[in-house]
Each structure stands twice: as structure tokens, then as C-alpha cells.
Amino acid sequence: TTLDIANARISVKDSPMEVTFTLDCEGLAEPLQKKYVNTRTKPTEGEIISLGEGTKIAFDLGIFPIIKSDDADANQYFKVMVAAKDSNDMPGFCVDDISCLFYKGKALLQEATDSHFKSGVKPSIIRSKQSTKNAVGTEFYELFNTDFDLLNLNIKYEGKTYSGALIPNWRIIKNANRDYTYAIDFGTSNTFVSAIENNSDNQPRQLTMDKPVMAFLHNKLLNDQKEEIDLWEDAMDGDLLKAFKSEFIPAFVDGKKYKFPLRSVLSIKDTSDPEKVLFDNCNIAFAYEKTPLVGSNIVDTDIKWSLESDEIRIFIRELLLLVKSDLFDHGGKTAGTKIIWFAPLSLDNTQRKTYNKIWKEEVETILGPNVENVCCSESEAPYYYFNRKNEFTSINSVAIIDIGGGSTDVVYFKDGKPGFANSVHFGCDVLWGNGHNKMNNDKKNGIFLKYKDSVKFDDGELAAINNGMVPENSEYSTKDILNFWIGNEDKMKNLHLSTRLEEDFKPVFAYHYASIIYYIAQMIKSRGDACPRAITFSGNGSRYIDTLLSANENTLVEVTMVILRHVFGNDIPTVQLILPKERKESTCYGGLYKPKNAEVAEPYYFLGVDGQFESVADIKRVFESELKGALQNQLEDFNATYIDMLGCLIRKDNITNINTDRIRKCIADKMIDYLETDYKKTFGEMQDEQHFNDSLFFMPIIDKVFDLTKL
Numbered sequence: 001t002t003l004d005i006a007n008a009r010i011s012v013k014d015s016p017m018e019v020t021f022t023l024d025c026e027g028l029a030e031p032l033q034k035k036y037v038n039t040r041t042k043p044t045e046g047e048i049i050s051l052g053e054g055t056k057i058a059f060d061l062g063i064f065p066i067i068k069s070d071d072a073d074a075n076q077y078f079k080v081m082v083a084a085k086d087s088n089d090m091p092g093f094c095v096d097d098i099s100c101l102f103y104k105g106k107a108l109l110q111e112a113t114d115s116h117f118k119s120g121v122k123p124s125i126i127r128s129k130q131s132t133k134n135a136v137g138t139e140f141y142e143l144f145n146t147d148f149d150l151l152n153l154n155i156k157y158e159g160k161t162y163s164g165a166l167i168p169n170w171r172i173i174k175n176a177n178r179d180y181t182y183a184i185d186f187g188t189s190n191t192f193v194s195a196i197e198n199n200s201d202n203q204p205r206q207l208t209m210d211k212p213v214m215a216f217l218h219n220k221l222l223n224d225q226k227e228e229i230d231l232w233e234d235a236m237d238g239d240l241l242k243a244f245k246s247e248f249i250p251a252f253v254d255g256k257k258y259k260f261p262l263r264s265v266l267s268i269k270d271t272s273d274p275e276k277v278l279f280d281n282c283n284i285a286f287a288y289e290k291t292p293l294v295g296s297n298i299v300d301t302d303i304k305w306s307l308e309s310d311e312i313r314i315f316i317r318e319l320l321l322l323v324k325s326d327l328f329d330h331g332g333k334t335a336g337t338k339i340i341w342f343a344p345l346s347l348d349n350t351q352r353k354t355y356n357k358i359w360k361e362e363v364e365t366i367l368g369p370n371v372e373n374v375c376c377s378e379s380e381a382p383y384y385y386f387n388r389k390n391e392f393t394s395i396n397s398v399a400i401i402d403i404g405g406g407s408t409d410v411v412y413f414k415d416g417k418p419g420f421a422n423s424v425h426f427g428c429d430v431l432w433g434n435g436h437n438k439m440n441n442d443k444k445n446g447i448f449l450k451y452k453d454s455v456k457f458d459d460g461e462l463a464a465i466n467n468g469m470v471p472e473n474s475e476y477s478t479k480d481i482l483n484f485w486i487g488n489e490d491k492m493k494n495l496h497l498s499t500r501l502e503e504d505f506k507p508v509f510a511y512h513y514a515s516i517i518y519y520i521a522q523m524i525k526s527r528g529d530a531c532p533r534a535i536t537f538s539g540n541g542s543r544y545i546d547t548l549l550s551a552n553e554n555t556l557v558e559v560t561m562v563i564l565r566h567v568f569g570n571d572i573p574t575v576q577l578i579l580p581k582e583r584k585e586s587t588c589y590g591g592l593y594k595p596k597n598a599e600v601a602e603p604y605y606f607l608g609v610d611g612q613f614e615s616v617a618d619i620k621r622v623f624e625s626e627l628k629g630a631l632q633n634q635l636e637d638f639n640a641t642y643i644d645m646l647g648c649l650i651r652k653d654n655i656t657n658i659n660t661d662r663i664r665k666c667i668a669d670k671m672i673d674y675l676e677t678d679y680k681k682t683f684g685e686m687q688d689e690q691h692f693n694d695s696l697f698f699m700p701i702i703d704k705v706f707d708l709t710k711l
Contacts, residue, residue, distance in 0.1 A: 017037070017038055017048060017050075018035065018036070018037050018038075019035070019036040019037075019048060020033065020034070020035045020036075021033065021034050021035075021036070034046055036048050038050065049162055056086060056087035056088045057084070057085065057086045057087070057088070057093045057157070058084070058085050058087075058237040058239070058240055059082070059083060059084040059085070059095075059098060059155070059217075059240075060082075060083050060216060060217050060218055060236060060237065060240045060244075061080065061081065061082050061083075061100075061153070061166075061216065061217040062080070062081045062214050062215065062216050062217075062244060062248055063078065063079075063080050063151075063168055063214060063215045063216075064078070064079050064080075064081075064213060064214040064248065064249050064321075065078070065213050065214065065321065065324070065325045066168060066169070066170060066171055066212060066213060066214055066215040067170070067171045067172075067173060067213055067325050067328045067329060068147060068170050068171070068172050068173070068328075069172070069173050069176065069328055069333075069334075070172055070173065070174045070175070070176075071176075071333075071334075072147070073368070074328075074334055074368065075146075075147040076144060076145045076146070077142075077143070077144060077321065077366070078142070078143040078147060078148070079140060079141070079142050079143075079248075079278075079279050080100060080140065080141040080142075080143075080151070081138060081139070081140055081244065081247065081248045081279065082095060082098050082100065082138065082139045082140075082141075083095065083136050083137070083138045083139075083240045083243045083244065084097070084098055084130075084136065084137050085130065085135045085136045085137070085237070085239050085240065086130070087135070091130065092158075093157055094129075094130050094137050095126065095129075095130070095136075095137030095138060095139045096126070096137070096139075097155060097156040097157065098139070098153070098154070098155050098156075099124075099153075099154045100124070100141055100151055100152065100153055100154075101151070101152040101154070102121055102141075102143060102148040102150070102151055102152075103148060103149055103150040103151075103152065104146060104147070104148050104149055105149060109121050109143065109146060109148060111123060112144070118145060119144060119145035119146040120143070120144065120145075120146065121141060121142070121143050122141070122142040122143075122144065124139050124140065124141050125139065125140050125277070125280040125281070126138070126139050127139065127140060127247055127269055127279075127280060127281060127295065127296070128243065128247070128269075128294075128295030128296045128297070129296070134294065134295055134296070135239040135294075136239050136240055136242070136243040136294065136295065138243050138247055138295060140279050140280050142279075142280070148168075149167070149168075150165055150166070150167055151165070151166040151167075151168070152164075152165055152166075153165070153166055166217070168215055169215060171211070171329075173328045173329070173331065176328065176331050176332055176333040177331070177333060178197060178330065178331045178332045178333065179197065179198040179199075179332065179333070179336035179337065179338075180195050180196065180197055180198060180327055180330065180332045180337055180338075181195065181196055181198055181337070181338040181339075181340060181592055182194070182195045182207075182323050182326075182327075182337070182338070182339055182340070183195070183204075183340040183341075183342075183376075183587075183588035183589070183591040183592050184316075184319055184323070184339065184340070184341050184342070184588070185341075185342045185378060185584065185587045185588045185591075186264060186304065186315065186316065186319070186341065186342070187261075187264055187304065187378075187404050187405060187539070187540075187584070188264060188302075188304045188305070188404050188405035188406035188407070188427065188429070189263065189264060189404065189405030189406075189427075189428075189429065189483065189540065189541070190261040190262065190263060190264060190405070190540050190584055191260065191261060191262055191263075191264045191315075191319070192206065192260045192261040192584045192585055192587070192588050193206065193207040193260050193319065193322075193323065193588065194206050194207065194260075194585065194588040194589060194592065195207060195323075195326065195330075195592075196592050197330075198336070198338070203589075204588065204589045204592050206255070206259070206260050206585065207253060207260055207322065207323070207326055208253055208254065208255035208259065208260075209252040209253050209254065209255075209325075209326060209329060210228070210252070210254070211252060211329060212232065212251040212252045213249070213251070213252050213322070213325040213329075214248075214249060214250075214251050214252070216232065216236075216251070218235050218236060219235065220232045220235050221234055221235045227254065227256065227257070228252075228254065229250065229251060229252065229254040229256070229257050229258065230257070232251040233251070239294075242291065242292075242294045243294055243295055245286070245287040245290075245291055246267055246285075246287065246293045246294050246295055246297050247267065247279065247283060247295060247297065248279060248283065249283070249284075249286065249318070249322075250286050253322065258286050261540060261584045261585075262284070262286065263285070263288050263289065263301070263483075263487075264301075264303060264304060264315065265284070265285045265288045265299055265300065265301050265303070266282055266283065266284060266285055266299065266300045266303055266311055266314065266315060267282070267283050267284070267285040267288070267293055267297045267298075267299060268281065268282045268297060268298055268299070268300050268311075269281035269282065269295075269296050269297055270296050270297060270298045271296065275310065276309070276310035276311060276313075276314050277314075278314050278317050278318055282310070282311070282314045283314070283318060284315060284318045284319075285299055289465065289483075289484050289487050289488060290461070290462075291461045291465075292461060292464050292465050292468065298475070299480075301477075301479075301480050302440075303315055304406065305406065307350075307351055307354050312354075312355075312358055313358050313362065316358060316359065316362050317362050317365075317366065320339075320362055320363065320366040320367060321366055323339070323366075323367075324366055324367055327367075334367050334368045334370065334371055335368070335370040335371070336370070337367060337371045337372075338371070338372045338373070338374065339359075339363050339367070339371060339372070339373040339374070340373075340374050340375075340376055340588075340591040340592065341355075341359050341373065341374075341375055341376070342375070342376050342377070342378035342381065342587055342588075342591060343355055343375050343376075343377065343378065344377075344378055344379075344404070344407050344409055344423055345377060345379060345409050345421050345422065345423030345603060345693075346407045346409070346423035346424065346425060346693065346694065348691070348693055355375075356375065359373050359375070360373060376591045376594060377409070377411065377421060377600070377601065378402055378404075378409060378539075378587050379400055379401075379402045379409035379410060379411040379421055379423070379538075379601075380400065380411045380418055380421065380590070380594070380600075380601055381538075381586070381587045381588070381589075381590030381591040381594060382400050382402065382536060382538040382586040382587055382589075382590045383398065383400050383411065383413055383418075383536070383590060384590040384591075384593045384594045384595070384598070385582075385586050385589040385590035385592075385593055386536055386578065386580070386586065386590070387416070388593050391536070391578060391580075392533075392534050392536075392576070392578075393533070393534065393576050394533040394534060394576070395413065395415065395416045395534075396414070396415060396530070396533050397412070397413070397414055397529065397530045397531070397532045397533050397534075398412070398413040398532055398533065398534045398535075398536065399411070399412050399413075399520060399524070399532040399534070399535045399536070400413070400536050400538065401516065401520065401535060401536070401537050401538070401542070402537075402538045402539040402542075402587065403427060403428055403516070403537065403538075403539045403541035403542040404427045404428070404539045404540070404541045405427045405428060405429045405479075405540075405541055406425060406427045406429060407423055407424060407425050407426065407427050408423070408424055408426050408427055408516055408541075409421065409422070409423040410422050410423075410520050410523075411601050412524060412529060412532070412601075414529065417599050418598075418599055418600065418601035419529065419601060419602075420527065420601055420602050420603070420604040421601035421602070421603055421604065422520075422523060422603070422604050422605070422606055423693070423694075424519070424694055424695045424697075424698055425694055425698070426515075426516070426695075426698040426701070426702065427541050428512070428540075428541030428542070428544055429479045429541075430512065430702050430705050430706075431447070431482075431508065431509070431512055431544065431705060431709075432445060432447065432448070432478055432479040432481075432482040432483065433445060433477070433478060433479050433706065434477075434478060434706060435702055435703040435705075435706035435707075436678055436681070436699075436702060436703060440475075440477050441473075441474065441475050441476060441477055442477075442478075443472055443477075443478050443481075444478075444706075444710075445478040445482070445706065445709050445710075446505075446706075446708075446709030446710035446711070447478075447482060447501070447505055447508075447709050448478040448481060448482060449710075450504060450505075451485070451495070451497070451500070452470055452481075454495055455470075455485055455492060455495060455497075456492065456493040456494065456495070457488070457491055457492060457493060458491065458493050459491050462488055462491055465484065466484070466485075469481045469484060485497055486498075498547055498548065501548050502547075502548050502549075503657070505548070505708075505709065506548070506549065506649070506655065506658070507646060507658055507663050507708060507711075508705060508708045508709055509544055509545075509548045509549040510549060510559070510642070510645065510646055510649055511642060511667070511701075511704065511705060511708055512544075512705055513544075513545055513549055514559075514563060514638070514641070514642045514645050515638065515642075515697075515698065515701045517535075517560055517563045517564070518563050518567070518638050518641060518642075519606075519608065519695065519697055519698070521563060521564055521567040521568065522567055522606075522608070522609075522634070523604070523606040525567055525568060526606065526610050527604065531564055531567075531568040531572045531575070532575060533573065533575065533576060534575065534576040534577075534578060535560070535575055535576070535577055535578065536578040536580070537578065537579050537580075537583065538580075538583055538584070538586045538587055539583060539584060539587070540583055540584040542579070542583055543583055545579060546579045549649075550649065550652075550653055552652070552653065553577065553579075554652070555649065555652040555653055556577055556579070557574065557575065557577050558648055558652055559645045559648050559649050559652070560575060560577060561574060561575060562641070562644055562645040562648050563641055563645055566641045566644070603693070605691075605692070605693055605694075605695075606695060606697075607619070607627065607631075607692075607695055607696045607697065608631055608634055608635075608695050608696050608697025608698075609627065609630040609631055609634050609697075610630075611627075613692070614691070615688060615689055615690065615691060615692075616683060616686045616687065616688050616689070616690045616691070616692050617688035617689065619683070619692055619696075620683060620688070623679065623683075627696065628672075628675065628676070631675060631696055631697065632671075632672050632675070634697065635671055635672075635675070635697070635700060635701075636668075636671075639664075639667045639668060639671070642667070643660065643663070643664055646658070646660065646663070647660070662711060663708070663711065666704075666707055666708060666711050667704050667707075667708070669707075670703075671700050671704065672700070674699065674700035674703040674704070675696070675699055675700040678699035678700065678702075678703070679696060679699060682699070
């Protein structure tokens with residue numbers, strides 16, 4: 001018999017407590033009805049098990065996703081999280097005392113005890129165990145290649161077993177007939193997801209939801225003064241909520257509390273598990289920088305380049321599961337859906353093959369074989385968005401500069417077509433790091449040291465996160481800590497961080513910006529191309545330019561022209577500088593508008609001086625005799641140009657607290673020593689036949705940025 005859940009009705013009477021459950025079932029002459037009471041007087045009555053007001057145990061359950069398609073083949077993955085706690089002085093109740101069985105119709109779904117099962121329920125996994133330090137235990141169940149109609153919940157408590165049936169209130173999407181394209185920009189620091197209906201001229205939307213994609217054992221609060229997401233979360237026991245935030249998925253991505261762009265961070269069970277499995281021991285940390293992780297979990301903030309581990313695959317899988325729920329929620333069908341993902345130019349061939357393999361396999365597994373997935377350069381994409389919006393005064397020569405956390409990419413467009421592309425491992429995280437120091441949790445960055453004792457939070461959870469990050473022996477890097485501070489500066493006590501950064505470290509931001517503009521200008525000139533008429537910035541890493549370097553657009557144009565005139569001569573027209581509001585979003589939006597048959601920019605590798613090299617061996621052969629001297633001259637020329645630019649910045653913004661002589665001495669000191677040391681370290685780890693697809697120019701610049709933070 002098919003259960004008609006839409007017609008199930010529950011009525012509650014307060015005194016004496018009585019619950020009557022009425023269920024209409026297809027094919028029955030009349031509805032089924034059963035009454036539950038505190039004390040049974042009839043054999044047909046059910047008993048309400050009251051734990052009493054003084055009870056100190058709590059448990060909850062979540063099912064993801066709660067959206068299904070009427071196409072049974074599309075419903076092949078479901079995850080159930082069970083959480084339990086016992087706050088008694090001598091706890092005896094734990095998550096092991098809760099078990100779940102799943103039914104499809106009348107059939108019990110079998111536990112898949114080995115890899116030969118085509119469908120079923122995987123053996124449950126305990127992720128966190130209760131202890132004196134951990135209030136909540138958690139357990140996960142995974143259903144694969146099947147859905148389910150009923151969950152049999154069994155609870156052992158004080159020597160008795162209580163059994164009940166849970167019927168998920170599925171949101172079933174019927175007759176879906178719309179086609180969508182999703183763009184996913186998985187960055188080093190942040191990730192953004194946007195979507196547009198195919199053949200639509202509307203502005204793309206970021207992935208947001210207004211209905212839950214997860215079902216809970218608890219109901220939401222009734223309060224029209226609160227946001228929908230808070231009605232679900234505030235109804236939970238506080239400790240259980242922290243466990244769900246740490247190890248599962250939000251009720252939905254509401255666009256306010258949980259939104260894109262989100263930090264590219266995973267919550268990982270602190271264990272030596274050889275394999276990472278989504279939710280069993282690893283998941284996107286949606287609550288990162290909002291609330292401390294609980295349970296046996298740590299954070300991993302460096303996942304994009306972890307190509308030899310499962311972290312990238314886990315992150316992409318969870319994103320695609322959210323995309324699938326969003327697709328169904330908007331009446332979309334999987335066949336006809338298109339996924340666009342973005343890759344930095346700095347990926348070498350091996351890394352690119354790895355990403356291609358992961359995206360292909362995960363898209364096919366989660367969305368099906370009829371879904372197209374396309375890789376797009378994350379640097380090219382913004383051009384198509386801004387060109388569609390008619391932002392450029394001239395398209396004769398346009399440079400798109402994408403500054404991320406780990407890298408900076410540039411694509412040079414000529415007459416509306418991509419000419420060449422370049423990528424370097426020199427992103428904004430250089431500002432917050434410790435030069436080439438490979439000890440991840442060393443805390444010597446001058447910006448961190450300047451404010452570490454001044455940063456305070458009123459919010460208790462943020463204060464707890466900060467107190468766990470800042471100590472010298474914590475596993476967190478200064479990059480992690482400074483990104484956390486910047487992301488939560490509006491909640492700081494008695495410290496306006498952006499204002500202080502601009503006042504105290506403007507020369508550092510100027511040096512970082514100047515090095516990017518100088519390098520790109522020299523590269524364009526080396527190819528014989530014209531100075532760009534327009535420069536557009538994308539990527540959240542570029543936000544420091546107009547928030548910490550200068551908020552005055554005219555000032556930014558003037559200091560940029562100091563560098564461009566030095567490289568190209570004084571007769572060039574004034575550049576159009578575009579620093580859009582949609583900095584991170586523009587990559588995704590541009591990918592959605594990129595013409596299907598658009599030309600692709602050819603990669604161009606530039607060491608910082610003229611010359612093209614096929615292999616590491618070719619570079620080694622001439623480094624001492626030619627390259628080192630040429631780079632020394634180029635770096636000295638850059639430093640002199642930077643001092644000129646800094647002088648312009650001081651005049652334009654009326655800055656009085658900068659000691660130019662100290663800065664000049666700092667950037668000149670040990671510059672060539674840094675170049676030689678970093679060159680030897682990098683090339684000593686490379687094979688002669690490899691291709692070096694980065695730049696030598698930025699090697700000492702990274703160390704100089706670090707030195708300037710400590711000046």
C-alpha cells in the first residue's frame with residue numbers, strides 16, 4: 001500500500017496529554033487512526049513515553065536531502081545523522097543506544113556489507129563519541145542507489161527499548177521541465193556558486209534557498225520575528241545544534257546566515273582514517289568562523305591544492321548535492337543541466353588531469369551521465385560578464401586580473417578576443433603569511449603580531465574561536481587568523497580593523513599591488529602588445545585594493561599610471577580601472593555568459609624578464625650566467641618604480657606617517673639573497689624535464705612583503 005503522507009494529520013490535547021494520529025492510505029476504505037495516552041486503559045491505545053522535566057538526555061535526527069524527484073533514478077543518495085547526549089552526572093545514554101532501519105515499501109533495505117551490493121544501506125559510522133570533553137555523540141547512515149519510505153527508530157534507555165516509525169515528509173518535485181546552468185568557482189580561500197535558467201537574459205542568481213533541504217526530528221519554532229533558518233536551529237538543543245553545524249549541512253543555504261561565497265574549508269574528523277567519506281568523517285565547514293567546531297573535528301583550510309588526498313573530491317561532492325537540491329527546488333531536471341567549473345591557469349598538466357577526473361566522476365555520480373560539465377579559465381570568465389554589461393569604454397586592449405588567495409591570473413584581451421593568459425602563485429594570502437616559511441603555524445607575520453593582543457569579541461562563540469587560534473602553539477596559520485579577523489571585523493570590540501590596517505600597513509598593500517601591475521605590464525610589453533586601455537579586477541583577494549590601499553578611485557588610477565607610464569612611456573592614454581562590487585561573483589557570472597565557441601587564451605609563461613624556456617633544465621642552464629643578473633636589474637627597477645608610486649600615493653591621499661627611507665632600505669636589503677635561496681629550494685625539488693609554469697620575479701617579492709609587515 002502506498003502511504004499518502006500528504007493527508008496525515010496529528011492532533012494534540014494538552015490535558016490530559018493525548019495524541020491522536022490519523023493517517024489516510026490509498027486503497028483503504030477509511031483512514032487509520034490510533035490514540036496515544038500517558039497511561040493505557042485499552043489494548044488499542046499507544047503509550048506516550050514521557051522523559052520528565054528533569055531528564056538530561058537529548059537526541060535528534062536529520063535527513064538530507066528531503067527533496068526527491070518523481071524520476072526514481074535521480075534519487076540515489078541520502079544521508080541520515082543521529083546525535084545524542086546525556087548530561088547526567090553518571091551518563092548512561094549514548095548514540096550507540098539509537099539505531100535505524102530503513103524500509104522501501106514493506107521491504108527492509110539490506111545493509112551493504114561489501115562492495116558487491118548494488119543498493120542498500122551502508123554500515124553506520126560513529127563520527128564523534130561522547131566523553132568528558134565532548135557532550136554529543138554522532139552517527140551517520142548512508143543510503144545509496146535507493147530512497148526509502150519509512151525509518152524504524154529504536155532507542156535503548158534505562159534497560160528498555162522503544163521503537164517508533166518515522167515517515168519523511170518528502171518534497172517530491174513532479175514534471176520538472178526546466179534547464180539550468182550552474183557555475184562553481186572553487187577558490188583557494190572562497191567558493192561561489194551561481195545559476196541561470198538556460199536561454200534567459202536575466203541576471204544570474206547566487207545559490208540560495210527559501211525552503212529546507214533537510215528534515216529534522218524536531219519541528220521549527222513558531223515566531224514571525226525570526227528568520228526561517230533560526231526557527232529551525234533555535235528549536236534544537238544547543239549542544240546538538242553545535243554537532244549538526246560541525247558535521248552536517250545547514251537546514252538550507254538561506255543567503256544570510258549561510259551563503260555564498262563561503263570559505264573553502266572542510267571539517268575533518270581528527271583521525272588517521274585512510275579514506276575520507278562525506279559526512280562520515282569530512283564535510284564542508286559552513287559554520288567556520290561563526291562557531292567553534294565540536295566533536296572530534298579539526299578544520300582544513302588548504303584543500304584546493306591537496307591533489308593527493310580526498311578533500312577536493314569531498315568538497316566538490318557536497319557542492320553538487322546542494323546544486324541538485326537547488327535544481328529540483330526550482331523545477332529543473334538533471335538531463336539538460338550544465339555544470340561549469342573553473343580552473344586557475346597555474347594548474348600543471350597533472351593537476352589539471354586530476355581536477356578533470358574528479359569533476360567528471362562526481363558530476364556523473366551525483367547528477368547523472370546526461371549532465372554536461374565544462375572547465376573554464378577563472379581569469380577569462382569575468383570579461384564576458386562585464387562586456388555583456390557594457391562596462392568597458394574600449395575593448396581594444398583589456399586586462400582581467402583575478403587575485404585569489406593563492407594565485408593571481410591575468411588574461412589579456414585584444415579587440416574582444418582572448419590573446420594570452422598567465423598565472424603566478426602570488427595571491428592575497430601572501431599579505432597574511434610568513435614569506436616562504438613552510439611551517440604552517442609559525443606566527444611571525446607583522447600584521448598578526450601588531451593586533452593579536454587587541455582583537456576582542458563580544459560574541460562568546462567568536463571569542464572562543466579567537467582564543468583557540470591566536471596562541472603560539474595552535475595549529476592555525478596567520479593566514480587563517482587574519483582572514484577570520486577580517487571576516488568578522490564588524491563584531492570586534494573597540495577595534496575597526498580595516499581602518500587600522502589602512503593606517504598602519506598601507507606600504508605593504510601598495511608593494512603587493514605594485515608588483516602585480518609592474519609584472520603584468522612588463523609581460524605585455526615583452527610580447528609587443530599595447531598597454532591595456534582597461535584593467536578589471538576579479539576575485540575576493542583584490543578587495544584589499546579599494547579598502548586598504550585607497551578607497552579613492554582617482555588615486556588608484558594615478559598610482560597605477562605611475563607604473564604603466566614607467567613601462568610603456570608617457571604617451572599612453574589613462575587606463576580605465578574597474579573594481580566591481582561583484583568581485584568573486586563575476587567569475588561565475590562570466591562563465592555563464594561565455595560563448596560556447598569562444599576562443600581560448602594561449603598560456604604565456606613569463607619569468608619576469610624576456611625569454612621563453614621549455615623545461616627546468618633550460619632555466620638551470622642559464623640562471624647563473626644570464627637570468628640572475630637580468631632579474632636583479634628588473635627587481636631593482638621595480639623597487640625604484642614602487643618608491644615613485646608610493647610618493648604619488650602619499651601626495652594624493654595626504655599620508656604623513658610613512659618613512660620612505662626605511663621602506664627603500666627594507667625592500668633593497670637581501671633581495672638577491674632571497675632570489676637565490678628561493679630559486680635553489682624550488683628548482684632543487686623539480687625534475688629537469690618538468691615545465692616551470694610560474695615566475696621567478698615573485699620569489700623574492702613574497703619575502704619582501706613579509707619583511708614589510710614587520711617594519
